[in-house]
Amino acid sequence: MVRKKLIVKKIENPSSLQVTYCKRRDGIIKKASELAVLCDTDVGLVMFSPTGRLTSFASNGRIEDVFLRYIDRPNELRGGCVLKMFLILFTLGEELHDLNQLEAEMQQKMRSYNPDIEKITSIYDALVHQKFLTNAIQRIEEMKAKLLGKQIVPLEPDSIEVGKEKESQSSEVPVLDIKDSNFMAEKSVDSNGRRNPVMEDHHLQRTRSLGGPHLSFDYLKTQSNWNLQCGSTSQG
Amino acid sequence: MVRKKLIVKKIENPSSLQVTYCKRRDGIIKKASELAVLCDTDVGLVMFSPTGRLTSFASNGRIEDVFLRYIDRPNELRGGCVLKMFLILFTLGEELHDLNQLEAEMQQKMRSYNPDIEKITSIYDALVHQKFLTNAIQRIEEMKAKLLGKQIVPLEPDSIEVGKEKESQSSEVPVLDIKDSNFMAEKSVDSNGRRNPVMEDHHLQRTRSLGGPHLSFDYLKTQSNWNLQCGSTSQG
DNA sequence: GGAGCTATGTATAAGAT
DNA sequence: TATCTTATACATAGCTC
Numbered sequence: 001m002v003r004k005k006l007i008v009k010k011i012e013n014p015s016s017l018q019v020t021y022c023k024r025r026d027g028i029i030k031k032a033s034e035l036a037v038l039c040d041t042d043v044g045l046v047m048f049s050p051t052g053r054l055t056s057f058a059s060n061g062r063i064e065d066v067f068l069r070y071i072d073r074p075n076e077l078r079g080g081c082v083l084k085m086f087l088i089l090f091t092l093g094e095e096l097h098d099l100n101q102l103e104a105e106m107q108q109k110m111r112s113y114n115p116d117i118e119k120i121t122s123i124y125d126a127l128v129h130q131k132f133l134t135n136a137i138q139r140i141e142e143m144k145a146k147l148l149g150k151q152i153v154p155l156e157p158d159s160i161e162v163g164k165e166k167e168s169q170s171s172e173v174p175v176l177d178i179k180d181s182n183f184m185a186e187k188s189v190d191s192n193g194r195r196n197p198v199m200e201d202h203h204l205q206r207t208r209s210l211g212g213p214h215l216s217f218d219y220l221k222t223q224s225n226w227n228l229q230c231g232s233t234s235q236g
Numbered sequence: 237m238v239r240k241k242l243i244v245k246k247i248e249n250p251s252s253l254q255v256t257y258c259k260r261r262d263g264i265i266k267k268a269s270e271l272a273v274l275c276d277t278d279v280g281l282v283m284f285s286p287t288g289r290l291t292s293f294a295s296n297g298r299i300e301d302v303f304l305r306y307i308d309r310p311n312e313l314r315g316g317c318v319l320k321m322f323l324i325l326f327t328l329g330e331e332l333h334d335l336n337q338l339e340a341e342m343q344q345k346m347r348s349y350n351p352d353i354e355k356i357t358s359i360y361d362a363l364v365h366q367k368f369l370t371n372a373i374q375r376i377e378e379m380k381a382k383l384l385g386k387q388i389v390p391l392e393p394d395s396i397e398v399g400k401e402k403e404s405q406s407s408e409v410p411v412l413d414i415k416d417s418n419f420m421a422e423k424s425v426d427s428n429g430r431r432n433p434v435m436e437d438h439h440l441q442r443t444r445s446l447g448g449p450h451l452s453f454d455y456l457k458t459q460s461n462w463n464l465q466c467g468s469t470s471q472g
Numbered sequence: 473g474g475a476g477c478t479a480t481g482t483a484t485a486a487g488a489t
Numbered sequence: 490t491a492t493c494t495t496a497t498a499c500a501t502a503g504c505t506c
Contacts, residue, residue, distance in 0.1 A: 003480045003502045010276050018473075020502080021275040027500060028271060031264045031483095035283070039257040040246050044282040045268075046302050050275050056306065066282050067303045070292065239485045239497045254490080256485080263483060267500095 021049055029057045042066055257285055265293045278302060 011017040025047055032043045036059030044066030045057040056063045247253040261283055268279045272295030280302030281293040292299045 003478090005481065006270070006502085008270055008273050011274050015473085016502085017275055021271070021277065022474085023501060024267065024271045024274070028264060028267045030500090031260065031267060032281075034242070034244055035257070035260045035264060037244050038247050038260070039253055039286050041257065041286055042282075042284040043264075044280075046278075046280040046306050047271070048278040048305070050277055054306065063306070067306075069284070070282050070290065070299065070303075239495090241498065242485085251490085252485085258491085259484060266483090 017050055025049070025055060029055075032057055033059060036060070042069065044070075253286055261285070261291055265291075268293055269295060272296070278305065280306075 011020055028047070029045065032045050035041060036043045041059070043057070043059040044063050046063065047055045049055065058066050060066075247256055264283070265281065268281050271277060272279045277295070279293070279295040280299050282299065283291045285291065294302050296302075
């Protein structure tokens, strides 16, 4: 049981490769989270396992925000309009995806309420059913408007009317303690964490909750001078 | 000189914060590159220093490619059309930026050749100068077409007719060669490395060479089934 | 494939330059 | 602010369960 000096070369034995990958992956994530806390910095980390499985870590918020912070560097000239367009498109794309999913779900529900047409024998019956259905459609439309409004309106922060503005951003979230277990499962605590570390092991994370911005918008909202014009892009 | 047990808490002393940041940043990068080699994996790492300075590391190619690999996960439903559009826009944006820069440079050159109009005393003189200038413009246009063609044609290699159909696609785009500062010096890792580690410390890296794809396209080109339709996005 | 162990290689806090 | 030094804390290779 003598530990040998490390030779940096691809490990050929598949099983020890896997074991080493897991151990070192955890080690790096721990280091990254320590760095983030010790030095009050943003750290983003993405690793693809030998089998292609993705593990990502972001010290603060989601890894996408780190990407965007990277892309949106003020000195990065390629930003400008194209970046804005990208952000709009990407955000819209997410919303549309969610809307499609939502609409499909609601239609599914409606279908379960679908009356047997043959049973409708009076104008009144027909009107009742029609009213029910139009109400449902109305609700879908409202949800659409709400979701889209929630996402797009923030460009003009003063004129927004969003359902709930949550203040959650400042909440104290404990720092990740890597040790115990296969990441995601337990985001256990470090006593004095100030931030909101996110670690995702994507084979575990298949479910997405509807309705929230999944990329970029959290970040965008922090960029106070963000606007649609091809103007100055600056940040601290 | 006794090393104390680490307490994971923000370092308040600015100087030791800086020192610790540098040391640990280097340590993480070393770990990341070791992981990449040992386990033959892609690793992407982005760190913002306490002063906002960006350091990124990508075990293979550029960090943007890691981002895109992340974004373009087959299970990530938000991809689809919007991702394609983003990629096109982003790539075009880069190209346009480069073109603008190129054009500005060439106009600068032309200006230095600009004849003193007063000295032109004959139609012949005028024609000579005009010819010279139109040639220069022609060259700019060709360069534009070349650059655009180089980048856009691959989408539909068989059916597109952009300015010039050229075979330059196989041209070697040199991999970014980072200066030999602090980290780079220790890039000795790859003595037997198989890949192409890239590490960027962005305050050092202000210059960009014209003409190469700076984001995404290398990645895109590796995605054989990439196309403009909102079709299947799949990858290993 | 994970969880735990232990001996040992590595990273790094402090201090000095 | 970077680099070197040294003692020590920490990470982890190899092993077992």
